[in-house]
Amino acid sequence: MTGNSKKIRFFRKHIPAFECLVGCHDCCGPVTTSPEEMARLPVKSIAEHDAALAELNCPYLGKNGCEVYAERPLICRLFGTTPMLACPQGRRPEVMTDSDLEQQIELYMMSTRQVLV
Ligand code: SF4
Numbered sequence: 001m002t003g004n005s006k007k008i009r010f011f012r013k014h015i016p017a018f019e020c021l022v023g024c025h026d027c028c029g030p031v032t033t034s035p036e037e038m039a040r041l042p043v044k045s046i047a048e049h050d051a052a053l054a055e056l057n058c059p060y061l062g063k064n065g066c067e068v069y070a071e072r073p074l075i076c077r078l079f080g081t082t083p084m085l086a087c088p089q090g091r092r093p094e095v096m097t098d099s100d101l102e103q104q105i106e107l108y109m110m111s112t113r114q115v116l117v
């Protein structure tokens with residue numbers, strides 16, 4: 001397992017989970033992620049990517065929500081768990097993401113080439 005895989009696993013484990021509003025996907029849109037996380041997502045065609053981007057959407061947002069929930073990028077997991085990325089529906093975990101962890105995740109994102117999902 002690479003250093004980045006270990007970091008991703010660690011971050012995923014420590015970002016707190018919470019219940020979203022049923023059927024809500026207001027925070028989904030064009031997001032970026034590291035190549036390592038991108039490689040875990042099923043390949044979409046250029047046309048699918050273009051169609052999603054034209055609507056300022058994410059290509060993995062299906063009619064029943066996120067199609068890659070178990071492998072969704074770190075930014076999607078972090079959303080709603082920090083004051084900077086507050087959920088517009090007012091949902092949040094009981095305990096927000098630890099600020100040191102948030103900083104570590106930001107550093108990880110800044111140190112990897114981010115690609116459009
Ligand atoms: S975090 Fe908030 S805005 Fe995003 S899907 Fe969940 S309830 Fe909706």
Ligand code: SF4
Binds near residue numbers: 073
């Ligand atoms: S990967 Fe899933 S959670 Fe993240 S923006 Fe796309 S549809 Fe939404």
